[in-house]
Every structure is written in C-alpha cells, then in structure tokens.
Amino acid sequence: MARLFWEKLGAEHVRTGKPILYTSADSVLQIAAHEEVIPIERLYDICKAARKHADAARIGRVIARPFIGDARNFKRTSRRHDYSMKPPRTVLDELSERGVPVIGVGKISDIFADQGVTESFPTASNQEGMTCIDELWQERREGFIFANLVDFDMLFGHRRDVAGYAQALEEFDRWFGEFLPKISTDDLVIITADHGNDPSFRGTDHTREEVPLFVLDGTEQRNLGTRLTFADVAASLADYFDVQGWRTATSFLNRAIA
Template structure:
C-alpha cells in the first residue's frame, strides 16, 4: 500500500465532495499489450461494433472526448473536448468483472482465478451434493440460456441442481423458481461459496433462477452473485474508514463480497441509469460505484451487434441528464472493466484496454493519455476525497482539474 500526500484541489471540504464511477460493463476499446497472450487478438469492442454497423452515433460521448481517446467510427475527435479523456491498460491477471473492478479499486491480481473448461472435478461436485442434499446435472461449460433449454426438464424430474460454468471463473447454479424455492437456491450458493476455496477459489458463485415452460424458459431478475473476498485493501475500505458514504448501483457490491458498499440491484441499464440519476439528485455527499451490465450480459456474450449498438446509443442519449445533475464539487468517471467484443467468434470476455472519460465543473478538458493501470482511477478518487492511499495506482487529479 502506497501513501502519498493528498493533492490540494480546491478550497471545498473534501468530506463534502461527490464522485461517481460508471462502469460500462464489457465496453473495451482495443488491444492491451498482452491481448495476444489471452487469445483475444483482433478484439476491439467499441471499434469493431462501430465498424460493423457503419458508424455509431454518440454525440454526447464524443463531446466528452471519446473519439479523441480512441478510434470509433462515427465518433471523430473534437478540437476541445468538454471532458478529460484517455484510456487505461489492464495490469491484473485475468479479464473478468471481479478482476477489473478490483483493479479499479486499487488491487492487482498476480494469478487469474481458476476456470473449468471441462466442468468441475468430482471432489467439488460431491461436496456440493452432500452439503445441499440435491444431486447435480449438467456440470459443463454452457451459456445460461442454452443450459436451461437442455436441462430444465431433467431438473423438473429429478430435483437436481443445474450446475455450469463459462470461460470466466464462475460456479453457476440454475433452478426453476416453482420447483426449488429461491431461498433454497440462495442458501445453496452460500454453501458453494464456503466450499470453493483454493485451489478451486472461483471468482463468483452465481444463483441463476428461471421460470417458464418447455420452449419458453426465461431467466428472472432474482440473480445473486457471491464473490470471493478481496485479498487486500480497496478504495471502498479506505473511504469507509474515512467516513465517506458509499453507494452502489448494479452488481458492484457482489463483486466486493459486500465489503465497504451496498448496492441497489437493477434489472437492466435503464433501471441502472434511473438509480444513478436518483443518487446524483439526492446524495448530499459521498461516492457512487455503478455498473451497467447490459452491454456485457445481454449483448456481448450473445454476439448481438445491433443490441450492443442500441445500448451504447441509449446510454449516450441518457448522458445529458447525468451531466445536468452534477454539482460544482462532483466528478463523473465513465469507463469499463474489460472487453466483450460481439463481432468476434468468441462469446467470452476480451483482454482490452478501456476508455476513460471524466466530467465535472472543475474538470479541464483534454487528454489524460494512456494510464498504465486501471488503478489510477481509484487513486484519483481517493485523492479527490483527501485520502493519501493510492493502492497500485497513481492519481491523475493534478492533470484533471483547472488550476
């Protein structure tokens, strides 16, 4: 943990300031130095989506500097960006949401979380069966919709858990809400979280409830994530110790195992934007960490290019309402946690750099360049709140603000 003197940024009391990070989940913007090593050569989520649709219409993100920071067809650079803009490079091992959010909050992982391309070993499954009292079916790598289509009727007959994983480090448990009560599903996932220790310490256990009938299965909004505990001090821990209020939107609290933050869970980007705007209009002070998951969950993993385009353009249309709600001592950061390029054959996350846009009355428009790690963002937020902690990052607050 690195401690450096806080930057003097304004006469306002740091305790009265606000900052918000909005994560556009999966919206990477091109190759990182080690993209090839992750098998993601050619991935460029923003750039490839824009090229695939003949150009994106993102006028508000353009004015903040998106086209200045990275190449996006239809979003050319502007001579004088209204915000500060740049890109950030990933430094932690891995390319999942937990790793990306932890790096933003100041933690680097030296080893990626374990994955299971052939399903979970018998020792893991046997322990889960014994602890929960139900058998397991599937135990494979699958998409959430496909595994339900393939195994739901067997679950109805046998009462077994549908257990599956993906290219990410996840132990997912699907159950029909009318056959297995939600609370039992949640308890089973809590049990799995306690069982999954090293070397099987997966990043997340995910409850995946669904409803419906054959040919018309549908996952419900009652998903819950059970993350592994962060292995070190994060930005959220530092702000909690300093008495800075912390609010989450979306799955952020799940990614930090509930440590240092509680979230309003949302069904989609529209509800997430509503929650962000509510925080901006009502919170007297503090920090908000928001995740908009549709880009990744609904469109990236399903290789849905038109859906991804629509989600980007819908966010752009909503952006002015967020900017209008900013107060004098507010900073709004827009970034991502990894890539998820819907134009590639893969349906998995991609190792990519991510965009960085910053808005606020005190922000000096212009380039922030290429940041060496996502952790620079967490360090900057800590600096804004007058904290000396920097985690694994370097604050860019001096470059960000008007003199």
C-alpha cells in the same frame, strides 16, 4: 448459454429437481435452477454453501442463475445473485472507514462481497440503474456513487447481440446528455469498464480490448493517455477524497498529458 444446454439440462433439472452446476472461461461456478422447482431463497442458500467451499479453489464468484419457462422457452430472470470471494483491502474500505458513504448501484455490492459498501441499490436493468443514479444525484448526497449497468454485458455482450448493444448505447447516450448539466465543477464523474465484451466477436466470452476512460472533474479537457492499470481509478478516487497514503497506482486528477 446455448439453446441446447437449456433444452437438455433444463428439462432434466425440472424432471429430477437437481440444480444445474456449470463453469465458464472465467473464474466462476454457476448454479441454475427453475424458480418453480427450487425456490429462489433455497437457490441462494445453495450458492452460499458452495461459496464456503469455493474459496480454497480460488473461484472468484458463485452465481445463482434462476430461470423460468418450459423446455421450449427457458429464460433467465433478473434475480441473479453473485457470491464473490472476499477481496483484499480496497479504496472502498478506506472511504467507508473515514465516514464517506459508498453507495453501490447494480451489482457493486455483490462484486465486492459487501466489503466497503455502506448502502446498496440492486437493479435489474440499465434503465433502473440510470434512474437510481438520477434519484441519488438529485438528493445531492455527499459520498461516492458506484454504479454498473449490467445489460451491456449480460444481455448484449455475451449473447452477441449487436443491434441490442447499439440500442443500449444510444439509450445511455441520451440519458447522459440529460445528466451532464447536473454535474458541477466540484463533482467527479468517471465512466469506464472492467473488460471488453465485443458483441460482433465469435463465441460468448469476454473479449480483450482497451476499455474507455472518460473523466469529468471540472478542469480543462485533456488526454489521459493509456493507463498502466485499472488501479489508477482507485488512486484517483483516493486523491479526490483526500485519502492519504494510498499508493497502489497513479492518480490521473489534475495531470494533463501532452
């Protein structure tokens, strides 16, 4: 968010006590408030009320944006909360209804409006997310661990912080190098993204790149090619957990591409 936005509207908000409402290029309504002006639970209640009215306009998410500080140094806190429009039926519903634990790490539960998620572990940073994955993996729970590492997008992509993004990638790379030996031949690990957010590009919005897709499933190394749809990931999860009849896309498991 531009510094001028913070200085002008943040100061007016502190003076009047009125929340700040704003939109961006994607389908979101964001509501910001200083934590000392509008308590965090009250901000969440405001967002819940807004969510009820946002469905008719097909607004994807209502986002609570708490912040702290003064006009010279307003900054967001980690207590953001997303209130999403209920999605159509997903593979998460199929898994959870079959008794497969679906464990969300980070914003996953928010993104899917709690639908199909059986247990949630909110996190405030990449490091918390990676630590949570480690702890869950060490417990060797059966089920699906679905995690997102939000710092790449929120802290470095939107803010166009190339150095910060690079450092975060290096930290993830080191962590994943230590995680790799813990993966058995029966496990399935997928690393991907839902959109681009090039920190070197102009503006502050998401950018349009083909996203990476790395899959470890205990088979030989192969090229998965360029997939036609994100839904291939869901189809592959259905394949892995033996969910019959999920035909929304094409599974990439056990399919070598020359």
